[in-house]
Amino acid sequence: MSNLEDLYREIILDHYRSPRNRGELPSPPAHKVEGFNPLCGDEVTLYLDVHDGVLSDIKLTGHGCSISQSSSSLMSAAVKGKPLNDVNATIETFKQLMTGHESALTTEEEADEEVDLRTLGELAALQGVVKFPVRIKCATLAWNALRQGLDEIANQN
Amino acid sequence: MSNLEDLYREIILDHYRSPRNRGELPSPPAHKVEGFNPLCGDEVTLYLDVHDGVLSDIKLTGHGCSISQSSSSLMSAAVKGKPLNDVNATIETFKQLMTGHESALTTEEEADEEVDLRTLGELAALQGVVKFPVRIKCATLAWNALRQGLDEIANQN
């Protein structure tokens, strides 16, 4: 049962049961962006406040499995109040953590790139997801929405 | 090579090389009917003269393999000048000869019904075709056209 415990680490169950930064922000001024996984119906809505190059506030609503919900909660905790550069770096690092497997689908031979887990903090708890390929989409749902939201904000300016 | 000689009996090759009743009849009054095998492109056109319940004349044109061409030639020789009752009986007997195999496709268990070959005369030479299922369509092409033509004539009256 070790794989399963690796997936459902205590920290993940904790974020699932008590999600952080849950709620809405008035929009506008906050930027609202939605993520949706058609295969399983998981949904997440993000509200992003960006001021002076800083993601000053983030709130989210949505429903879905423990992985998608805890990942969005963990994400919000990791990026809230951070400069956009750091946020972008975190998104990239997280995606790299998750794509070890996805790219294996494309070219079997390609070696997994190593991700420096120390930079991830609590997010590293999601590492176990990589062993469950179908759940990667759950874990990345909120992150893709965040990426999209930040891009939309950048394009507005 | 016995199967092949069974298929290409001398009488068949003879009718292929020297087809009987080849040509056209003025239509009207003759009834014209076409047969076509889309799978192999074989074609036959029949011209039928029916008077007082007798198939008084038949002519045919067309092109195709030795089986379809000899079968139409043999058919014309067998039915020309015959009362329609006899013609119908010959069509039925011939079809029975040919369907031994076709019906096996539908219900594997069904036993072949025996056909009295003596009533067929020269037509019995086509018996070897049954062992070559794909060629049955060649052999029956002209016969189906004849059946259709006689039905059309009957419906006109």
Next chain:
Amino acid sequence: MSSFNVRRIRADIPLLQREINGRKITYLDSGASSLQPHAVIDAMSRYYELRHANVHRGVYQTANEATEAYEGSRAAVALFLNAPGGADEVVFTKNTTESLNLIAKTWGADHLAQGDVVLVSEMEHHANIVPWFQLREATGVEVRFIPVGDDYRLDLTKLDELLDGVKLLSVTAMSNVLGTKNPIAELAEAAHRVGALIAVDGAQSIVHGVTDVQELDIDFLAFSGHKMLGPTGIGVLWTRESVLDTMGPFMGGGGMIADVRVDGFTPAKGVARFEAGTPPIAESVGLRAAVRYLTGLGMENVADHDHELTVDALTRLESSFDGRVRVIGPSDTKDRGGVISLDVEGVHPHDVAQVLDQFGVCVRPGHHCAKPLMKRFGLAATARASFGPYSTTRDTDVLLEALTSAVSMFG
């Protein structure tokens, strides 16, 4: 149940011998796709090894054998369905979905126009909804839904009203989410009374009981090989011959034509008209082997077995978990098949399925391609366990054990 012996069936299915996470597999996802017995797998291998060739246009021996194999499969399917017109009514497609699309895109496009109504139900699989929506976009037909009641069955109280203007009733014989079996013969009669035709989605029902198209008096039946112990890559559309003759061609290409000239083409007659290109030949051989296998078991026996498993599982699910595990489907087991959708309080279906996997239990989480139905019951997803002819109460034992673990893990 003389010929029905689950132990023997299980021994026939190689995948059931597999271990997952250290436990023998507990396969409860037959609603998504069934497992295949050796007889089916080996029939296809033997076909490739001994007699593969393209069909219909060859005269050499293996081409004949391949053609006979393919057409023989058609005849076997016709017999299995008791098709009145025999093999001439059986069209091979890729899957149920293509079969239903074929109805919409040929018969539907030819016979329906703005103002005509296609009546489906709220419990349909997307395969029996989206093609009609596409037809609506193309022609302006109305797509109307028979509601599903709180008892998880079709609400037919207003059927007469619902049938007003209907030209086609297209409905599933058994829900892939609820397990509900619909009264097809009764619906066929009602449809015919107003001059409508009836199409039946038999994807689930085909392997859960006897399907006799004459007894049901239906006009179309769609199903897939892979849900009835057969292979992927093949489906069936059965159509009453008198209806089939009124349908225009579907895909264009080889095999479906009588003639092609530079200025146009003439479609072929009969089922060939709907089978453009090289058909699923090996798959038809596998499907025939599956039909033979199921016929050997006896579809009445298969249905009885399914019923016993369902009654047992529903009873045990109800008496366990203190109400934390809710069954989304009829509790009345009459006209109800072995598809059991679960809603576990506080545990998302994906997580249920994930925990169950650790016990080697295969169930499917999701909307099961029935989003309108999900919405009707305010659910985003369920975790669905579904039985096949090879399932046993032992499978239910493991399911319950694993569910207990899931409930406590997220408790």
Next chain:
Amino acid sequence: MSSFNVRRIRADIPLLQREINGRKITYLDSGASSLQPHAVIDAMSRYYELRHANVHRGVYQTANEATEAYEGSRAAVALFLNAPGGADEVVFTKNTTESLNLIAKTWGADHLAQGDVVLVSEMEHHANIVPWFQLREATGVEVRFIPVGDDYRLDLTKLDELLDGVKLLSVTAMSNVLGTKNPIAELAEAAHRVGALIAVDGAQSIVHGVTDVQELDIDFLAFSGHKMLGPTGIGVLWTRESVLDTMGPFMGGGGMIADVRVDGFTPAKGVARFEAGTPPIAESVGLRAAVRYLTGLGMENVADHDHELTVDALTRLESSFDGRVRVIGPSDTKDRGGVISLDVEGVHPHDVAQVLDQFGVCVRPGHHCAKPLMKRFGLAATARASFGPYSTTRDTDVLLEALTSAVSMFG
């Protein structure tokens, strides 16, 4: 030709061990369908035995494995074609015919209107003619034909005129009747010059040489598994991603939607949009094994081998039979593949094939689903011999021996 060893290839193909009418089979019908090596057959059996499940929506282990197998096949095909966008450009269909219909019925229906021209050639298979005729009926597009010259090659002298108004050029890379290989890269350039897209029917070419969609600079490519040592029941449509994104959905059903409500649906993004229902999963595994097998042989080696066989056969056919056996196809062996259509004086192709069968020789008589081409040359049918990677000059020996018998029998 280090890795190319015909003896070894032949040993891999179970059907080549078969006897027909007392003689080892001489399979010369690869143009209709190829034979499968053990590696392909066994890959599918192993799939069913070990990891079959429905794809995409499961979380349990075998569902993951099946999904990875299916998506892995997509990636393998993309690599085989050197697809610039990788697996996201590979749609699995039922066969070449469905792939070409998909282009016509989605891209064609969305982008073409009355007055637009689809340019095909006179040597096309019906699969690349009828879908365009169907589109013509639906939208009024013009279907124009590139003529074929007396040298059995496309007559491109008036290409500029022919391209006037053309929005899509859809052409075969290799004729299944003549063996002619068309200058696809040149045609692609010409099409793009006038702002048209180019679709390529690769049904024959895919197994006769290297196919690099980037080097050819084409927009669509269609082919079938069963003609490239793979299984029946699967085909491929490769489409440039930027084009694919502009194409509406095809069949409606599960898997191809993002959302379904009672009032409408939203199609999914990417290749999923074109794959409604349960896809050919086992078949994709077989196709991947075929791709791996062919890659192991090296497609350049396969092409060289085919060329040698063709040169040898054409030379020997010409010097035998005193002109009674005519080859319908280019005598110039540059850009010419191993498909050899024969017209035997005084002997109908059906009879030729029948006599050859007695020698265990498998050739195909008929119009080969290319009636406009047949008409162009005033023929109703030919007897066609076609090579595969496993063919040898010994096959040609037996072909000539059997032809001699046919000629004398009807002489």
